[in-house]
Amino acid sequence: MNAVRGDRYRARTALAAGVALLVALPHFLKGNPYIINVFILIFYMSTISMAWNLLGGMTGQNSLGHAAFMGLGAYISTLFVVKTGGSPWVGLLLAIVLTGLIAAVVFYPCFILRGPYFTLVTIAFGEAVRQCIINWDYAGKAMGIALPFGRDSLRYFRFMSKIPYYYAALLMLAGTYLLMKKIDNSKLGFALKTIREDEDVAASIGIKPLKYKVAAVVISSMIAAMVGFFYASYNRYIDPDLMMQAYSVEFVLPAIVGGAAFVEGPLIGGFLLISVSEYLRNKFGGVLPGINLILYAIILLVVIRFRPTGILGWYHGSNLSRRVDFWLLGRTADAEESDRRC
């Protein structure tokens, strides 16, 4: 028994070391804001990809409208700050609550639609929201809104250096990860996975699909709204283009490439795709714009064609995972299983 506890300890140590590395990283990269920027991008893209994964990967409802949720979050918080001069933290709260509410009200009737039809309705929802903003005088129409600049202050979530944003994004990612891990092992998570596998069976064993799907979309949209708030504060400018359907797709790709059935999938996919894409854009962006997205698409096609369960699905079925488990836990999962049986 004690041995097992000791092995868990080693896995936790490895995880803690990883987190410590990420926390300490900005200290070594002080002279290189570009790399910090890439990390921020990875963090918030992985966060929103995880949010999508709750609805898409875990529940099997493929939404292509998450850019609209992110945009709503960005617009609600920004409009509140710009028009009333209030604190962005209140704006954040308002954005999260209102976006969750809008998601629940709009998606409630849409959840009766299944499969491709649901995807279609989310696309139409995203486009409709974007068109509303484009035509709305109060929200700056297609011009967008610029956030006021000023001195560094935590109260107004406004910093000159990128490092505080780095920590904010890391915190956001870690919080979302822990929440997803919690949901994954909760009643809600099991209900969602049952709905993904077979909705009719789920209904027949007493899981109300509609109720759980609405819960999933509300949580998912709230996280997306939070990312939207972060995006607006970080870039200090928003416009309706940030709700384009192309962005909804970009949120999904890390989850698909990493493995949509796993909580860690979007994280792995995000680190891989965004670092490769940013590297290519930095290297060839001036000469061949679009080259990073070509590689992005090729990685996606290759993963879907040859490893349909994503990188993590492939990893968990391979020998490598046994070896890593052995290194982390000091023994194989089988040995641990027999240990537990004793």
Next chain:
Amino acid sequence: MNIFLQACMNGLLIGGFYSLMGMGQNIIFGVMKIINFCHGEMLMTGMYITFACFTYLGIDPYLGVPLVAVLMFILGGAIQHTLITPSLGTRSFTNLLFLTVGLGILFQNLALVIFSSNYRTISTPYSTQTVHLGMVTMALPKLISFFALIVVSVALFCFLKYSTPGKQIRAVSQNPLGAQVVGINVKMTYVITYGIGVALAGISGALLTQFYIIYPMVGTNFGLRALIVVVVGGLGSIPGAFAAGIFLGLLETLSSLLVGPSFKDLVVFLTFIVILVARQEMILRRA
């Protein structure tokens, strides 16, 4: 009244393109039950092939249409054979969806790398001529394109109704297993179906080059409209797709006339959401 008629006419002409795109999407959706998310990009590819033929080889855009159709058919068949058919085995809707999404990103950015993001146009001697028909005025290329669209639609309808491959396609769309039992090569039918769908998108693109700007992102809007046409017109119905395309074109021009040009997309998408949710009973029965 005059303006109203003119708007109707323009709606009819642009609706023809939505129809043809929708038919391509419809035949793919009907047979393989996948949404082809790169349909708009296929239209864009067709436009660029026409552009390249016209600029580098001097082929007239209308004469280039059959060439584009053949090239796009081969391209579609190759995509189906190498990527989509093997993935059909996994039966994961998510993967199939994002496979076509990935193809769309790939084609869009290939066009960006090869042709750059500059706006391109094709101008022929007849591209500025107009035709007067009663109270309304029309550009000659639009009229020719519309007739070409009707010819292609009728040909497609007859192909599906009377030819052997057409009958096979309909059989597979009804029941793939049953079709296999009676000796139809289902995989080959998938290849033909996807090829035809992509070729239809390419043909609409080739015809569109006459009065639309060519740029790598041009497909996005048309791709979305094609999806709307499929849902509104009904699954597997060619006449339905035709009617829905025309309806969409009219809705677009009339709403931009009556409500305001910047609201036309909003009207289109809200109508779509309402139709989807209101007709869900019917859609569920179909799906």
